[in-house]
Amino acid sequence: MRTLYLDCFAGASGDMLVGALLDCGLDFERLKADLAKLGVGGYELALRRVDRSGISAAKFDVHLHAAEHHHDDHHGHHHHHNEHRSLSEIQRLIAASGLSQEVKGRAAAIFQRLGEAEAKIHGIPVERVHFHEVGAVDSIVDIVGASIALEALGVERLITSPLHVGSGTFTCAHGTYPVPGPATAELLRGFPVYSKEIDGELVTPTGAAVIATLASGCGPLPVMRVERVGYGAGTRDYPKFPNVLRAILGELAEDRTPTAVTVIEANIDDLNAQVFGHLMEQALEAGALDIFYTPVQMKKNRPGVLLTLLCAPDDRERLAALVFRETTTLGLRYREENRVVLRREHVTVETAYGPVRIKVARDEAGQVVNSAPEFDDCRAAAGRHGVAVREVQTAALAAYAKE
Numbered sequence: 001m002r003t004l005y006l007d008c009f010a011g012a013s014g015d016m017l018v019g020a021l022l023d024c025g026l027d028f029e030r031l032k033a034d035l036a037k038l039g040v041g042g043y044e045l046a047l048r049r050v051d052r053s054g055i056s057a058a059k060f061d062v063h064l065h066a067a068e069h070h071h072d073d074h075h076g077h078h079h080h081h082n083e084h085r086s087l088s089e090i091q092r093l094i095a096a097s098g099l100s101q102e103v104k105g106r107a108a109a110i111f112q113r114l115g116e117a118e119a120k121i122h123g124i125p126v127e128r129v130h131f132h133e134v135g136a137v138d139s140i141v142d143i144v145g146a147s148i149a150l151e152a153l154g155v156e157r158l159i160t161s162p163l164h165v166g167s168g169t170f171t172c173a174h175g176t177y178p179v180p181g182p183a184t185a186e187l188l189r190g191f192p193v194y195s196k197e198i199d200g201e202l203v204t205p206t207g208a209a210v211i212a213t214l215a216s217g218c219g220p221l222p223v224m225r226v227e228r229v230g231y232g233a234g235t236r237d238y239p240k241f242p243n244v245l246r247a248i249l250g251e252l253a254e255d256r257t258p259t260a261v262t263v264i265e266a267n268i269d270d271l272n273a274q275v276f277g278h279l280m281e282q283a284l285e286a287g288a289l290d291i292f293y294t295p296v297q298m299k300k301n302r303p304g305v306l307l308t309l310l311c312a313p314d315d316r317e318r319l320a321a322l323v324f325r326e327t328t329t330l331g332l333r334y335r336e337e338n339r340v341v342l343r344r345e346h347v348t349v350e351t352a353y354g355p356v357r358i359k360v361a362r363d364e365a366g367q368v369v370n371s372a373p374e375f376d377d378c379r380a381a382a383g384r385h386g387v388a389v390r391e392v393q394t395a396a397l398a399a400y401a402k403e
């Protein structure tokens with residue numbers, strides 16, 4: 001499987017990602033030609049080589065024709081304030097373009113994820129979201145450009161390292177905020193992040209949206225046959241710190257060796273039923289691979305619940321502590337088991353209700369074994385359009401069948 005691994009030791013932003021993919025072999029002229037299909041004018045693209053603490057990297061820039069007011073964030077990215085677009089306007093712009101369906105689907109899904117994060121932060125319906133910084137022409141170009149690049153390079157799967165978010169504070173139109181910013185923090189829920197001594201905003205909302213939407217895994221560099229390595233430069237040049245995003249492109253090695261998982265179990269018969277839902281959320285956020293409950297008949301003929309939790313062996317002690325903290329159990333059991341899993345990936349399709357991700361499972365030969373629309377995407381789309389969830393699911397499967 002053709003895989004792109006993003007090494008985010010210096011964070012990630014839209015322009016850094018596009019620069020890294022250009023450094024991996026994306027043709028600059030093709031990128032410009034495809035971006036022209038958006039029908040957005042008033043800008044020029046620039047590509048140059050820069051040095052970031054001894055690493056030669058590609059610097060991708062979007063220059064607007066007219067002189068405009070802008071500010072730099074802590075990562076050095078320009079945000080233009082004359083372009084305030086609603087999410088629906090951006091989605092219509094993408095849908096009406098001459099880009100491929102794959103590129104449209106990816107770009108629309110990224111903006112949808114970004115819009116939902118902004119809506120949650122500001123406490124408003126997603127339909128009322130208007131993008132300020134991230135709605136500017138340069139950020140639209142970054143998101144659509146990244147989608148174009150992934151298709152052009154034949155990327156089937158995107159994996160990211162833990163993300164270095166930076167530290168300190170940054171200033172935007174709403175005031176001064178700690179790093180990471182509210183939208184970035186919301187987008188990166190479920191992803192491992194860390195902060196070191198670098199003072200600045202290293203992960204931007206645009207970069208976080210691309211990764212949160214498209215990454216199918218997060219962790220160390222997987223076993224892969226490396227074909228190309230590219231470096232995309234950020235604007236700021238920190239002393240003795242390479243402000244670059246490294247992209248590693250290659251073929252992911254298939255490993256069907258059974259992997260070990262730890263199974264944690266506990267019998268519970270005296271816990272408020274409401275706590276079980278809370279525990280499930282906490283366990284999954286803490287890294288559990290799965291958690292489920294089975295009704296059982298316990299000693300003294302009392303009805304109870306068998307709690308079963310799957311996790312990586314290294315996470316056993318931490319998740320066992322969580323079970324003890326949140327439940328009334330006085331003891332639990334654990335054992336190691338082997339498992340094999342199908343290869344999974346996400347494909348985004350366009351429907352009448354908007355973009356929907358399809359989870360696709362393949363066997364060792366690469367044949368599709370199963371495909372299913374992501375329920376959260378279908379539920380959100382159904383809510384926006386006032387239709388049943390099953391209608392969105394049916395539309396998504398029909399769109400996928402045409403791929």
